[in-house]
Amino acid sequence: MSAIGQSMRRKEDPRMITGRGRYTEDINLPGMLHAVLVRSPEAHATITSIDTSAALERDDVVAVLTGEEMAGDFAGPLPMVWVPPGVEIKTPENWPLKRGEVKHVGDPVAVVVATTRHGAVDAAEDVIVEYDTKPAVVNPEAALEPGSPLVWDEFGTNRTHEWAIGGGDIDAGLAEAEVTVEHRFVNQRTSGAPIEPRCSVAEFRGDDLTLYSTTQIPHIARFVFSGVLGVAEDRLRVVAPDVGGGFGAKLQTYAEEALVLALAKRLGRPVKWVETRTEHMSTSHHGRDQINYVTLGAKRDGTLTACQVRVIADLGAYQQLLTPFIPELGFPVMGGCYRIPNIDLHFTGVFTNKMATDAIRGAGRPEATYWIELMMDRLADELGMDRLELRRKNFIGADEFPYETALGIVYDSGNYQGTLDKLLEHFDLDEFRSEQERLRGEGVYRGVGFSTWVEVCGLAPSRAVGPQGVGLQAAFWESANVRVTPTGSAIVYTGTSPHGQGLDTSFAQIAGDILGIDPQNVDVHHGDTDQGTWGWDTYGSRSLSVGGEAIVRAAQRVQDKAKRICAALLEAAPEDIELVDGKYQVRGSPDRSMTMAEISGAAHIPPNELPADIEPGLEESAFYDPENFVFPFGAHACVVEVDAETGKVQVIRYVAVDDCGPAVNPMLIDGQVHGGIVHAIGQALYEQVVYDEDGQLVTGTFVDYALPTAAEVPSFETDRTETRSPVNTLGVKGIGEAGTIAATPAVAAAVLDAIRPLGVTELDMPMTPMRVWQAIQGVGPRSTEQGRALDDHGDGSAGSGPTGPDEGGAA
Amino acid sequence: MSATVHVEVTVNGERRQADVEARLLLVHWLRDELGLTGTHVGCDTTNCGACTIHMNGEAVKSCTVLTAQADGAELTTIEGLATDGELHPMQAAFMDKHGLQCGFCTPGMIMAATDLLERNPNPSDEEIRHGLEGNLCRCTGYHNIVEAVKSAAGAGVSA
Numbered sequence: 020m021s022a023i024g025q026s027m028r029r030k031e032d033p034r035m036i037t038g039r040g041r042y043t044e045d046i047n048l049p050g051m052l053h054a055v056l057v058r059s060p061e062a063h064a065t066i067t068s069i070d071t072s073a074a075l076e077r078d079d080v081v082a083v084l085t086g087e088e089m090a091g092d093f094a095g096p097l098p099m100v101w102v103p104p105g106v107e108i109k110t111p112e113n114w115p116l117k118r119g120e121v122k123h124v125g126d127p128v129a130v131v132v133a134t135t136r137h138g139a140v141d142a143a144e145d146v147i148v149e150y151d152t153k154p155a156v157v158n159p160e161a162a163l164e165p166g167s168p169l170v171w172d173e174f175g176t177n178r179t180h181e182w183a184i185g186g187g188d189i190d191a192g193l194a195e196a197e198v199t200v201e202h203r204f205v206n207q208r209t210s211g212a213p214i215e216p217r218c219s220v221a222e223f224r225g226d227d228l229t230l231y232s233t234t235q236i237p238h239i240a241r242f243v244f245s246g247v248l249g250v251a252e253d254r255l256r257v258v259a260p261d262v263g264g265g266f267g268a269k270l271q272t273y274a275e276e277a278l279v280l281a282l283a284k285r286l287g288r289p290v291k292w293v294e295t296r297t298e299h300m301s302t303s304h305h306g307r308d309q310i311n312y313v314t315l316g317a318k319r320d321g322t323l324t325a326c327q328v329r330v331i332a333d334l335g336a337y338q339q340l341l342t343p344f345i346p347e348l349g350f351p352v353m354g355g356c357y358r359i360p361n362i363d364l365h366f367t368g369v370f371t372n373k374m375a376t377d378a379i380r381g382a383g384r385p386e387a388t389y390w391i392e393l394m395m396d397r398l399a400d401e402l403g404m405d406r407l408e409l410r411r412k413n414f415i416g417a418d419e420f421p422y423e424t425a426l427g428i429v430y431d432s433g434n435y436q437g438t439l440d441k442l443l444e445h446f447d448l449d450e451f452r453s454e455q456e457r458l459r460g461e462g463v464y465r466g467v468g469f470s471t472w473v474e475v476c477g478l479a480p481s482r483a484v485g486p487q488g489v490g491l492q493a494a495f496w497e498s499a500n501v502r503v504t505p506t507g508s509a510i511v512y513t514g515t516s517p518h519g520q521g522l523d524t525s526f527a528q529i530a531g532d533i534l535g536i537d538p539q540n541v542d543v544h545h546g547d548t549d550q551g552t553w554g555w556d557t558y559g560s561r562s563l564s565v566g567g568e569a570i571v572r573a574a575q576r577v578q579d580k581a582k583r584i585c586a587a588l589l590e591a592a593p594e595d596i597e598l599v600d601g602k603y604q605v606r607g608s609p610d611r612s613m614t615m616a617e618i619s620g621a622a623h624i625p626p627n628e629l630p631a632d633i634e635p636g637l638e639e640s641a642f643y644d645p646e647n648f649v650f651p652f653g654a655h656a657c658v659v660e661v662d663a664e665t666g667k668v669q670v671i672r673y674v675a676v677d678d679c680g681p682a683v684n685p686m687l688i689d690g691q692v693h694g695g696i697v698h699a700i701g702q703a704l705y706e707q708v709v710y711d712e713d714g715q716l717v718t719g720t721f722v723d724y725a726l727p728t729a730a731e732v733p734s735f736e737t738d739r740t741e742t743r744s745p746v747n748t749l750g751v752k753g754i755g756e757a758g759t760i761a762a763t764p765a766v767a768a769a770v771l772d773a774i775r776p777l778g779v780t781e782l783d784m785p786m787t788p789m790r791v792w793q794a795i796q797g798v799g800p801r802s803t804e805q806g807r808a809l810d811d812h813g814d815g816s817a818g819s820g821p822t823g824p825d826e827g828g829a830a
Numbered sequence: 831m832s833a834t835v836h837v838e839v840t841v842n843g844e845r846r847q848a849d850v851e852a853r854l855l856l857v858h859w860l861r862d863e864l865g866l867t868g869t870h871v872g873c874d875t876t877n878c879g880a881c882t883i884h885m886n887g888e889a890v891k892s893c894t895v896l897t898a899q900a901d902g903a904e905l906t907t908i909e910g911l912a913t914d915g916e917l918h919p920m921q922a923a924f925m926d927k928h929g930l931q932c933g934f935c936t937p938g939m940i941m942a943a944t945d946l947l948e949r950n951p952n953p954s955d956e957e958i959r960h961g962l963e964g965n966l967c968r969c970t971g972y973h974n975i976v977e978a979v980k981s982a983a984g985a986g987v988s989a
Binding site: 028029031032033034035036037038039040041042044045047137212213214215216261262263264265266295296297518519520521686687689690692693694695696697698720721722726728729730731732734735758 | 851853861862866867868869870871872873874875877878880907908909911912917921924925926928930931932933934935936937940955958959960962963964965966967968969970971972973974975976977
């Protein structure tokens with residue numbers, strides 16, 4: 020029986036449910052020192068003096084070092100890797116410890132190293148830093164105004180870059196439109212907030228540096244830090260042990276990683292740094308923080324003619340690894356799953372005195388889906404059309420794939436009608452509408468929101484994304500090494516680096532099927548640059564569709580060799596050997612067969628019968644660069660109930676029908692969808708990183724930054740359709756980010772649908788009780804900036820006029 | 831440097847004694863001194879519950895207990911939950927229902943869930959959800975955690 024397609028229980032679990040997982044913070048090395056950072060309490064200031072003498076007097080302190088003192092420890096600053104052809108991106112030098120000026124709360128100015136962590140914390144309190152405060156800017160639109168305080172004086176502007184792309188003829192498309200709707204959307208700043216904080220341990224032993232780190236990207240980290248430290252790549256090993264969630268927050272090359280490496284090298288002893296949660300909230304990169312001005316045009320019959328978007332992206336104070344690229348990463352799907360012949364996209368990046376933004380689960384695509392889907396609702400309302408009917412009218416048809424969009428992006432496969440049809444089999448909309456109406460009469464306000472989503476993932480075809488494409492100074496192929504041991508077990512090394520996805524299991528299923536080995540005897544290794552092949556790690560829902568395909572190819576090569584060995588030993592032709600139920604047998608003569616263990620034994624201890632042209636051993640590698648992205652899609656429905664007295668929103672039902680191609684492990688897919696949806700519910704209803712107008716971080720702990728708990732969310736109803744991708748042989752698409760990309764507009768639309776009879780037609784995320792209550796009372800802002808009211812908001816836009824109770828639901 | 835305190839504690843059935851700093855948090859003693867690294871620290875503010883253990887049979891967040899307060903107590907950590915090599919039914923249920931992904935919140939979640947069933951052997955979905963709201967998970971969306979607890983309750987965990 021094929022292992023692919025089974026909900027095999029996870030090979031990761033036995034260690035994790037018994038406390039035997041090995042996370043970075045669990046690593047303690049002999050003689051290890053502890054580093055604690057002294058960080059700026061100011062949003063923007065000049066460092067006038069640093070007095071480390073009191074800290075240095077403490078018995079347990081080994082070193083206290085400032086940015087100036089460590090200047091010689093680094094060969095280069097922390098890099099940003101996007102160099103789009105023809106576009107200059109203002110990129111300030113970003114040193115692990117700051118010299119001269121600090122640019123946001125939490126910016127590191129000194130490091131204390133002591134024999135205990137407690138001692139280092141105490142000593143850090145004794146470091147006296149004096150600052151000369153400068154004006155801070157936190158609002159990205161204000162930062163673009165003439166006369167705004169500058170984050171970086173040397174650039175003379177807070178504008179980091181502009182980037183544009185389009186297709187068709189936007190002027191013609193807008194002229195052709197009989198109806199246009201315009202709206203301003205705010206996609207608020209969020210935190211990745213994995214439950215495991217970051218941690219890094221560095222060791223300098225012999226001539227080699229080793230970094231153990233809570234990272235999604237050990238291979239990229241070695242590449243980057245060999246440059247930052249000025250050490251040869253072969254002298255640096257990076258290990259990602261069990262990693263307690265990433266969500267993009269660990270897709271970064273962080274200052275603290277560079278620091279512990281430099282300190283281990285300088286001091287000759289292992290050094291550990293553990294992030295506090297407050298450090299996570301202030302100095303692990305944030306996500307989102309975009310303002311989108313969107314215009315959508317259509318014919319009176321609903322046929323879309325034009326989509327124009329102006330994105331203002333708050334990038335914070337520095338350019339981290341991918342900071343300026345993240346807003347643009349959403350561009351391939353900024354027409355959604357709809358036929359839109361004319362699209363015009365323009366992006367402006369802005370410096371502010373806040374932590375840098377970068378990739379957080381979905382990275383550019385949740386922002387896009389949010390405005391696309393809510394704009395479809397607004398357009399439907401303006402046209403007086405059913406919201407789902409408008410979607411159906413504009414869906415790219417199942418028979419139109421591969422479909423080239425106006426932006427020149429080729430969607431690989433899809434059946435958008437199919438997922439919506441299946442969703443409505445689970446969710447009876449007519450029944451809901453009558454129930455909704457009845458309950459409104461009782462003062463109970465329920466609403467439904469839909470999201471028919473598509474996303475782009477499987478990063479990435481190097482020609483499209485690399486230096487010759489949009490300009491990332493990297494490639495995005497993936498690798499695998501598959502080795503069969505002499506006794507017939509397999510060891511698979513993948514260049515991807517999981518942190519909760521269950522790849523030890525799903526990759527064992529894939530390799531096991533191709534090799535003819537029980538997946539329980541296939542051990543998947545990853546996250547160690549001293550093992551296996553070079554890889555490009557885990558992000559962008561790429562592990563299965565890119566890394567999995569590399570495993571398919573490497574395993575197929577092993578199978579081919581196994582067949583040649585088997586054929587030689589059974590005196591048959593290699594093309595006559597077939598793999599059936601774990602046995603390599605001669606076609607038509609199932610009694611003449613060998614197991615993989617027998618074949619591998621012969622490969623490692625070759626008998627005389629093996630031909631000279633068969634090399635010993637049974638191990639192959641493969642490197643796979645995909646021809647295209649993959650485009651998973653689906654249809655979600657969210658039902659909420661809003662307490663009109665308190666403004667509290669409760670998600671009471673959520674139905675998700677997704678399509679990520681054939682399932683390798685359905686249980687793992689459901690798990691990814693559940694978690695992704697809750698991440699999106701968090702953004703829609705609860706989560707926001709808030710800085711006050713002076714740049715002070717207000718949400719520095721989980722007391723102030725509200726992650727959804729079990730009590731806030733419902734159980735989910737999930738189903739799938741399976742549309743193969745032609746891009747890879749498994750036919751699969753990524754599913755790790757899908758729920759997060761899909762769900763924010765469904766939740767937001769549901770809230771708006773619920774409170775529409777109370778006169779509310781617009782409200783920005785997070786739709787907290789206070790905001791919802793204020794909107795119902797008509798006293799609060801509907802549109803916001805960094806959690807505070809703007810004096811005026813987007814009234815006057817075509818789709819947002821006053822609405823009376825008589826208008827009712829639109830779908 | 832603060833004064834030291836002598837403590838005698840039973841941890842997973844073993845008597846342990848130590849002189850600890852008065853300010854030493856129980857979770858740091860378990861992790862750093864006893865090497866019981868299955869208990870995790872996720873937040874520093876008693877919100878996330880990754881450090882949940884049992885103290886005298888009740889769930890506590892060990893980041894909010896001083897080691898000195900545990901003097902004379904009986905503690906069970908995730909490492910002590912299985913008996914004679916047999917998984918506790920809650921551990922088995924988490925695996926069977928895919929109640930974990932990255933595994934970081936899992937030890938605390940399992941310790942909180944077993945405590946929940948001690949107090950309420952047959953909880954409703956809502957009671958499970960409210961019973962676990964002191965434990966944060968960013969991966970699973972809680973759906974399969976609730977399924978795991980229901981499954982363990984059905985297996986008569988607390989009996």
